[in-house]
Amino acid sequence: MNFYTRPKRPPQVIIVSLIDILAILLIFVIVTTTFRSEQPEVLIKLPESSQSASPEEQAKAEAAVLTISKEEKLFLNSKPVLLAELGVALAELKQTGRSLALNADEKAPLGLVVKIMDAAKVAGFTDLPLWTETAPAP
Numbered sequence: 001m002n003f004y005t006r007p008k009r010p011p012q013v014i015i016v017s018l019i020d021i022l023a024i025l026l027i028f029v030i031v032t033t034t035f036r037s038e039q040p041e042v043l044i045k046l047p048e049s050s051q052s053a054s055p056e057e058q059a060k061a062e063a064a065v066l067t068i069s070k071e072e073k074l075f076l077n078s079k080p081v082l083l084a085e086l087g088v089a090l091a092e093l094k095q096t097g098r099s100l101a102l103n104a105d106e107k108a109p110l111g112l113v114v115k116i117m118d119a120a121k122v123a124g125f126t127d128l129p130l131w132t133e134t135a136p137a138p
Contacts, residue, residue: 065103
């Protein structure tokens with residue numbers, strides 16, 4: 001008995017489907033990638049003013065950060081400060097014209113935070129904003 005056998009075709013890869021998938025992946029990568037360039041797209045020259053703040057004045061305007069750790073340690077601009085010396089350090093800071101921001105750990109005792117706020121008010125800091133960014137541990 002003779003059976004009819006079909007000749008076997010070699011396997012084929014359907015390239016049209018692969019091109020569609022590749023296009024979708026390419027679009028996904030382009031959309032999710034952030035493009036960062038070191039040079040701005042548009043170069044502008046800003047006007048100069050004789051009344052603008054100098055870099056030294058801008059440095060004075062930046063806030064000094066008073067950090068309170070959960071171990072009850074105090075740091076003024078990442079330099080350790082004792083609670084007894086804090087009043088003198090804050091008075092010197094007030095004389096420079098800089099402002100003060102408070103960065104307290106959530107597990108810092110409330111009593112210590114109140115003492116520090118009192119010392120800041122005695123030194124002349126009427127507005128004591130909280131530091132909103134996560135400051136590195138000193």
